[in-house]
Amino acid sequence: MHAYEKVRAEMLRRITSQVWPQGMTLPHEEVLADEFGVARGTMRRAMADLTERGLIERKRKAGTKVAARRAHSSTLNIPIVRVEITDSGAQYSYKLLSRVLGGPELDATGRFGRSKLLHVRSIHLADGRPYQLEDRLISLDAVPQADAQDFNEISPNEWLVEKVPYSAVRTILRAESADEMQAKHLKLGHGDPVFVIERQTQLDDLPVTLVKMTHPAASFSIATQTSQFR
Amino acid sequence: MHAYEKVRAEMLRRITSQVWPQGMTLPHEEVLADEFGVARGTMRRAMADLTERGLIERKRKAGTKVAARRAHSSTLNIPIVRVEITDSGAQYSYKLLSRVLGGPELDATGRFGRSKLLHVRSIHLADGRPYQLEDRLISLDAVPQADAQDFNEISPNEWLVEKVPYSAVRTILRAESADEMQAKHLKLGHGDPVFVIERQTQLDDLPVTLVKMTHPAASFSIATQTSQFR
DNA sequence: AAGTGGTCTAGACCACCGC
């Protein structure tokens, strides 16, 4: 165990055991570095980790305080759907439903400006059962190569993640009841609950793709695990 | 803009523009530090950021490679429900539904061992409309003080987040259709979709609390925004 | 204005792990 890990662990202990209660101002970096017998740089490394996890808050001149807990945060990981399925041990398959070149009329949200769009709908199956319905708009301004891709063999999800760089991602998670089309392709009853992930990807303010991924609620959930520095 | 930010930005540019394509092995730290005219430590700071975001992968002896994109990851932030509501500009209110001291029969999952449990059900409202149904088990082994708290004025959510330390959190997100009790308290029709967040908190292998938070799907979603280093 | 955290450097040494 490295020095910064020992320091971090001891600081964490003092915080969770409330030896350092919420809101308390900690001694200065240098004082603590001295107490733990490490260099200031090592001390800072430990404190940087704690800052990142939201356990302490640091401000110049004001000092370092034990943070007030106001939220739980964790890392959400959404893998390529093929990987997600094969990792679970199931057989992956994919089917293209439609591929339509379109104009602004598809752009319900207006987020793509005047770009020509490719509208691709497809379905991902696990052991032959519907797993995810993928409904995607691709900006041909941002991704002209998509025009030459028929998406019969490779899904837009996988193709884009591998080929196209992005600089920002916005993700929305929500529950819905299946509309007629969703119900049909996911083999659900009309009105059954579905879990929807919507994601918009940008490359420097240029919208790249907008995707709506719909899962049957009964067989889908997302888990995150946060353990404090193991 | 600091030196490490400039270096990081330039490296990011080379990766997204595929000057450094996926899978490529980068020059050594020292060589790059030299090229960018910074100390090795500064170079490492930039590369550490890129590693953390999953853009490069580093291994001793093997070197540094541009990572293959296999997932989108982002940070999920779940605030205290009161804060969530007031931040949206709505009026927050809270009502305790039931508070039952119980034994193992409540422990459907067996995750709490033989601990005595407190079972608290409550509802959080935004502008008088049902926002979240909170159904919670609290381990009195881990949190004996909960026995003395009646939860009439303060919700278990807020009380626990503020008072009780934890070391690990497991979160599950999913969609469901409302059962009878959920529908009644959330003023939904039977079978309407709901968004469920389930969270279990531990303090060093000792289970602290297990909570199921249920939201009407129509008025709830979770958003995350990841921009690559602004 | 001054105290605090933040950045940067130059260099030594460590430890994992692929060749």
Place this chain on the structure above:
DNA sequence: CGGTGGTCTAGACCACTTG
């Protein structure tokens, strides 16, 4: 074994922010 990334130090200087 040796090359790579990883840790640690000691010290200088910077810049934000609040009392």
